Amino acid sequence: MADHLNTIRDAVIGGKHGEIKGLVQQALDAGLDPGAIINDALIAAMDVVGKDFGAGKIFVPEMLVSAVTMKAGLDVVKPRLAGGERQSRGTIVMATVKGDLHDIGKNLVSMMLEGAGFKVMDLGVDLSVEKLIDQVKSIQPDILGLSALLTTTMPEMQKVIGELKTQGLRGTVKVLVGGAPVDRAFAEKIGADGYGANAAEAVELARRFAAAKA
Amino acid sequence: MLIVGELINASRKAVRELIETKNAEALVALAREQQAHGADYIDVNAGVFVGREPELLTWLVASVQGSLEAPCCIDSPDPKAIAAALAVHKGTALINSISLEKERYDALLPLVAESRSNVVALCMSDEGMPETADQRLGIADRLVNGLVKSGVPLGNIYVDPLVQPVATNNAFGVEFLQAIERITQAFPGVHTMCGLSNISFGLPERRFINQTFMVMAIARGLDGAIVNPLDQRMMACITTAETLMGRDAYCMGYLKAFRAGKLAAA
Numbered sequence: 001m002a003d004h005l006n007t008i009r010d011a012v013i014g015g016k017h018g019e020i021k022g023l024v025q026q027a028l029d030a031g032l033d034p035g036a037i038i039n040d041a042l043i044a045a046m047d048v049v050g051k052d053f054g055a056g057k058i059f060v061p062e063m064l065v066s067a068v069t070m071k072a073g074l075d076v077v078k079p080r081l082a083g084g085e086r087q088s089r090g091t092i093v094m095a096t097v098k099g100d101l102h103d104i105g106k107n108l109v110s111m112m113l114e115g116a117g118f119k120v121m122d123l124g125v126d127l128s129v130e131k132l133i134d135q136v137k138s139i140q141p142d143i144l145g146l147s148a149l150l151t152t153t154m155p156e157m158q159k160v161i162g163e164l165k166t167q168g169l170r171g172t173v174k175v176l177v178g179g180a181p182v183d184r185a186f187a188e189k190i191g192a193d194g195y196g197a198n199a200a201e202a203v204e205l206a207r208r209f210a211a212a213k214a
Numbered sequence: 215m216l217i218v219g220e221l222i223n224a225s226r227k228a229v230r231e232l233i234e235t236k237n238a239e240a241l242v243a244l245a246r247e248q249q250a251h252g253a254d255y256i257d258v259n260a261g262v263f264v265g266r267e268p269e270l271l272t273w274l275v276a277s278v279q280g281s282l283e284a285p286c287c288i289d290s291p292d293p294k295a296i297a298a299a300l301a302v303h304k305g306t307a308l309i310n311s312i313s314l315e316k317e318r319y320d321a322l323l324p325l326v327a328e329s330r331s332n333v334v335a336l337c338m339s340d341e342g343m344p345e346t347a348d349q350r351l352g353i354a355d356r357l358v359n360g361l362v363k364s365g366v367p368l369g370n371i372y373v374d375p376l377v378q379p380v381a382t383n384n385a386f387g388v389e390f391l392q393a394i395e396r397i398t399q400a401f402p403g404v405h406t407m408c409g410l411s412n413i414s415f416g417l418p419e420r421r422f423i424n425q426t427f428m429v430m431a432i433a434r435g436l437d438g439a440i441v442n443p444l445d446q447r448m449m450a451c452i453t454t455a456e457t458l459m460g461r462d463a464y465c466m467g468y469l470k471a472f473r474a475g476k477l478a479a480a
Contacts, residue, residue, distance in 0.1 A: 060381035060416025101315075101342045104382050104415075125342060151261040152291050181225065181262060 004032055005041040008073060012045030015065030017072055024076040034080045039117070042070050042077075046115035053112075054200025060108065063199070067111045088119040090142035090210045093135055096125040096179075097156035102149035105179060105199075109145060112199040113206055118143075129159050133167060141173055142213060143206055146192075148179040157182075158190040174209045178202060215456055216372070216407060216438035217449075218287045218308065219245070219253030222274065224262045233260060233270055238277035245278045251443035255308050256282075258299070259289040268298035275299045287334075287440070293321035300329050308332040310440075311374060312361070314339035314353050319360070327364040334407060335361065337376045337393070345383070347392035350375045354397050358404055372407040372438050373397050380423070381416030387427065391434050398435035407438025424448065429455045437461075450477050 004027040011020050027037055049066045052058045094110045096103055103125050110122045121139055123132070136144060144164075148154045157177050164170040174193040177186075187195035193209070196202030221244055224230045232240050245256045256278055260270040267290060275286050279302075287308040288299045296309055311334035312322040326333045335357040337350045344350045354373045361371055375393035378386040390413075394406050413427045414420035425448055428439065432455040441448055450471065457468040471477055 059418060060379070064382065099317075101338060101340075103343070104379060108382070126340075150291055151264055151267070154264060 004030055005036065008037065008041035009045040009048075012042060012066055012069045012073065013048055015062060015069050017065060017069040020069045020073040021076050024073045028077070028080055034077045034082075037077050038074065038081075042073050043115070043117045046070050046112070050112055050116065050200045050203050054198060054204075063108070063112070067115050070115050089117045089207070090213070091119045091121065091139065092143040092145055092206060093121050093123060093132075093139055093141040094145040094147070095123040095127040095132060095135075096147045096149070097132075097153050097160065098126055098128045099156065100148050100150050100153035101125045102147070102179070105149070106145075106147040109147070109178065109196070109199045109202045112203050113145075116203045116207065118206060118210075129156065129163050132160050133163050133169070136164065136169055136173055137167075143174045143176055143209055145176045145178070145202065145206075147177075148182060151181045154179075154181055154186065157192065161191050176202060176205055215432070215452060215461075216255070216405065217253050217443055217452070218255040218257050218310075218407070218438070218440040219248030219251075219443045220257050220409065220440045221248055221442060221444070222257060222278070223259040223289070224270075225259070230262060233263070233274065236273070238280065241274070241277055242281050245282055245284060248443045249282065249284050252449060253443045254285075255287040256284050257287040257289050257310070257440060260295070261290060261292075267292055267295040271295045271299040272302055276302045279304050291318065293318060293325065296322065297325055300325065300331065306331060308334065308372070310334040311336040312357070313337070314357055316340055323360065323364055326361065327366055330370075332370045332372065333361065333366065334372045334374050336374045343378065344376060345378070345386070345389065347389045347396060350389070350393035351396050351400065354393075355400070358401050368401065368403040369405070372405040373401075374408045375406065377408050377410050377412045379415035379417075380413055387413060387430075391430055394431055394436050395434040405438050406436050407440065408436065409440035421445075421447070425451045428452060432456060432459060446476060453477075 008023050011023055049063055053063045092113055094106055096106050110120050114120045123135060146157050148157055161175055176194045177192045178196045184195045194205040196205055222229055224233055258274040260267050260274055263270050285305045285307055287310050288296050289310040290296050300307060309326055309331050313336040337344050337353040339353050344353055358371060375390055377390055380387045397406055410427055411424050414423035429451050453467055453471045456462050457465050462468055
């Protein structure tokens with residue numbers, strides 16, 4: 001049993017996207033618990049990938065191919081889960097703020113959060129304060145991740161946090177911020193709950209928030 | 215090849231401090247050094263100073279031009295900051311940049327036309343960032359036509375097709391290169407330019423990718439770049455690529471670089 005899990009784990013870390021479906025199927029055929037395959041192989045592999053990326057041992061394309069592999073494996077397991085829906089570590093809404101169309105960094109972070117077992121709702125780019133507040137109300141996420149790549153759009157993050165306060169929602173959701181011009185000092189100044197310098201840091205923060213809540 | 219020296223950018227920590235302490239002398243020295251290494255324009259960027267950008271960008275232009283004869287590349291996404299800096303600029307500035315994003319386009323178009331500046335036309339629209347050569351060409355078409363209709367001469371326009379990281383999509387390098395070639399062919403007389411270091415985001419030893427990509431882009435028609443002119447290897451690559459593209463009569467540019475010792479050290 002541990003063999004199957006190790007093989008799947010290594011395949012995700014190695015980005016073997018052509019082989020993963022067969023390996024997961026073999027594990028299922030051997031009677032392994034779908035939940036164990038997800039948590040102890042697929043997600044566990046992405047934890048390693050995230051740490052290696054954060055440490056500069058691997059690079060963006062390697063992280064991408066691991067995530068693609070993980071997702072392909074997940075697609076095989078999902079139909080076998082009792083009740084269909086697996087338990088997530090928490091729900092995260094991701095968005096690039098209004099006036100800003102940059103999404104490469106945000107997409108990488110979304111992907112790694114999904115890989116870490118969170119349910120991620122990526123709203124895309126150019127999201128106004130009003131739209132974000134509406135989505136927070138209807139989705140009720142545990143975490144709101146905001147991205148800005150321009151110095152001119154960074155202040156939007158502050159507006160979102162301000163509006164969350166005004167509407168009495170600030171206590172319900174943790175706000176994570178990131179993007180090239182954003183730094184820890186700015187995040188503290190605008191009252192965000194956390195700042196991630198890269199995808200690995202963002203995942204680490206999200207995990208910490210989820211643990212604190214559990 | 216139009217070279218814009220990129221070093222006076224407040225997102226670099228050392229430069230940010232020089233601006234914060236209003237150390238005009240050191241900034242002029244940095245401008246002068248870039249000019250001596252081949253920069254035609256000195257880029258000035260104060261984007262990290264949220265709220266104070268118009269004031270500081272204006273100060274940067276006035277400081278650089280106070281003791282150096284060099285046109286500036288006024289680098290900001292904020293039309294207000296560009297307008298303020300342009301008001302004190304001497305000579306022909308390069309505005310960096312207009313795009314097809316409506317707010318930015320509407321605010322900058324009259325400014326570009328009235329000031330008779332050169333302008334970088336960035337291939338970005340409200341629909342997002344272009345990924346394919348087709349999308350880039352579509353945006354470039356609307357930008358170039360809009361600018362020309364407002365009286366901006368074709369030769370004043372530098373289309374930036376927008377470089378995206380090849381680490382996130384295999385096709386991003388080749389789509390950009392095709393866009394350069396197709397824009398150059400579709401609008402004879404228009405220039406192209408880019409800051410190309412984004413191509414290597416997410417990969418190690420970025421300088422190899424940046425240098426190789428520069429040479430490939432020049433081979434497709436690129437005739438402007440925002441670079442670090444103190445990077446001797448990059449500058450040697452540019453000089454050599456231009457010679458090989460037939461843009462260097464009697465190889466004089468190459469030989470001049472050789473005699474100045476710029477090739478040996480690279």
